[in-house]
Amino acid sequence: MPLREIRLNSGLVLAAFLLTHFGNHALGLFSVQVMEDMRQVLNLVWRNPLGTFLLYGSLFVHFILALEALFKRQTLRMPFKEAAQLVLGLSIPFLLVPHVVGTRVEFSLTGHDSGYPDVIRGFWIISPANGAKQALALVIAWLHVCLGVYFWLRAKHWFGRYAILLYTIALLVPVLALLGFAEAGKEIASDPERFVPAPGPAEAQEMLxxxxxxxxxxxxxxxGTALTARGIRAYKNLSTNIRITYPGAQTVTIPQGFSILEGSRLVGIPHQSACGGRGRCSTCRVRVVKGLDGQPPPSPQELATLNRIKADPDIRLACQLRPAHDLSVVPVLSVGRARMLDLVTSNQVASGRERELAVLFCDLRGFTRLTEHQLPFDTVFILNRYFEVVGQAVEEAGGHLDKFIGDGALALFGLTTTPESASRHAFEAALRIIEGVERLNDAFASELDHPLRVVVGLHAGAAVVGDMGYGQARGLTAVGDTINAASRLENLAKELSAELVISDEVARRARLDLSGCERRTVAVRGRAAPIDAWIVLRAEALSE
Structure with missing residues (x-):
């Protein structure tokens, strides 16, 4: 498992513990006894050997991996939210040590179990200043968790729909916990004789x-070790600078350990990188024209990307190659400075985001033959009426009309909905298009030698959505295997004289009953894996 995934999973364990801890605090809104009763229940989860190992193992692993990530950073320049998460995370251990030692460690060493009456008495009555510090520590820990969850979920296609709900939960959890703590403190202060703490072993206090x-x-x-190691590395790198030569004899000097992409950005050389330099795309790739021998070999992640694009041996990813000696490179995908600034400052949609979409391709059959028997302006008029039918059908079904291609159209569904809803909406749009074309045939029956026949292909899957193009031709579109497969299914509908060809993925997600239609496993040109698809000769049969 990659270290990034291990760090995420350990963080989720800690988040789960903190959430249950805050929930336990919130029960103080009812009574101290309810808090204590729930603590006994939660102890069964977190104080058994497995729970203890999972909790403290996750804490240790998460902290060590955070330091490892800190060490690997070539620069401490980072966005404010990332800096806040880092500073908060490093401060948490120092803030929580007194509480952890006074509860968990004391219990492990002496068997004395400090319950809520003991802890709240100490924080609310004996030492309110320590209580305020502990409340601050828990809020800081929660902020760190929230930032980590935000960085994890912000790229998810559904995050936008649930962002307000998640933000509300993030705000309410600590507020309710602090209110519960305050109510419990007032209850104990109002009746101090009722909650008399059991004294712990006096000799243990010095040890604690x-x-x-x-x-x-x-x-x-x-x-300190992590920061010192960074300093030593920086000092050593000063004497081992690497020269990178770009086209036009432009030269950049970087410390050893920097990637080519970091070198480009260090001095402001425009360099494409759609994924932000994480090795998840190939847009930053360069051709090494001199100095390739002796460079570090591609990592498994870089090698997988290079193999996917069938790159030549002299092609490397600029974000992954950290040169060991001087070299000369030529960016394969060059961009102008204005475009580079746009890429750096644009939002996630502009730079590309992977989403689960339903894709609709439709086309008119025999339209070339139709144009041979129509006056040009009459053809334009009919074609515009057809485009109107398609556009209205897509918009009414909640889709995005991507583009018209000749007499065909591409529509995307799922930009703001779930994959299941996207597939249902795409299917509804297909039926509306077919019905709309039939209405056109009725309206132009006297003018058409042959009725208009539309074919539709539907497929669903992952695609990269982004703001693509150049100049006035730039707009929101999608690319990927899912788009290509939908186009192939539309061509298959033409070959089979069917109105609809629906992939099994769309049918499954939309929960369509297509038992009365033929199902085929079709080989799709340009795609290794075949697609299971349903052949619908006449769409009207689906409503019978």
Whole structure:
């Protein structure tokens, strides 16, 4: 499993613990006894050997991997949210050490279980200042969790629909927890004789104080080690600078350990990178015209991308290649400075985002023959009426009309909905298009030698959606295997004289009953895997 995934999973474990902890605090709105009863239940989850190993193992792994990521950064320049997550994360151990040692460690060493009455008495009555510090620590930990979850989910296609709900939950959880803590404190203060804490072993307090200092020293040493290692690396890199020569004899000097893409950005050389330099695309690729021998070999991630585009041996990804010595490169996909600034500052849609879409391709059969028997302006008039039918059908079904291609059209569904809804909407749009064309035939029956016949192909799957093109021809569109497959299914409909060819993926997601139609496994040109598809000769049969 990649380190990034391990770090994410360990963070989710910690988030789950913090969420249950906050939920337990919120029960103070009812009573201290309810809080304590729920704590006993949660202890069954987090204080058994497996829960303890999972919780503290995740804490250790998450912290170490965070330091590893900090060390790998070539520069500490970063967006504000990333910087906030980093600073908050590094401060959390120091803020939580007193509470953890005073509860979990003390219980492990002495068997004394500090329950909510003990802890709240100490924070609310004996030392309110420590209570305020603990409340601040929990809020900081929650902010760190929320930022991490945000970075994880923001690229998900459904995030926009549920963002307000998630933000509301993120706000309510700590507010309710703090209100519960305050109510519990008031309850204990109003009747101090009712909640008399069981005294812990006096001899253990000196040992616990030493453990707290040890924890502080350990965390400080780990952070200091990471920062010191960064400093040593930076110092060593000063004496091992690498020269990168670009077209036009433009030369950039970078410290060893920087990638070519980082070198380009360091001095402001325009360099394409649609995925932001994460190795998930090939747009930053360069041709190494000199100095390729002796460079680090491609990582598995880079090699997979290069193999996918069938790159020549001298092609490397600029975001992944960290040169070991001087070299000369030529960016394969060059961009102007204005375009580069646009790519850097654009939103996620402009730079491309993978989404689950339903795709509709439709086309008129025999339209070339129709134009041979119509006056040019009459042809334009009929064609515009057909485009109107398609556009209205797509818009009424909640889709996005991507483009018209001759007498064909491409429409996308799922830009703002779930994959299941997208497939249902695409199917509804297909039926509306077919019905609309039949109405056109009735309206122009006296003018048409042959009725208009439309064919539609529907497919669903992942595609990259982005703002693509150049100048006035730039707009929102999608690319990928799903788009190509939908086009092939539309061509198959022509070959079979069928009105609709629906991939099994669309039928499954939309929960269509196509048992009365023929199902085929068809080989799609340009695609290795075949597609299971349903052949609908006449769409009107689906409503019978």
């Amino acid at each position: 104080a030493g453990i707290r200092l040890a924890f502080y020293a350990a965390f400080a040493a780990l952070i």
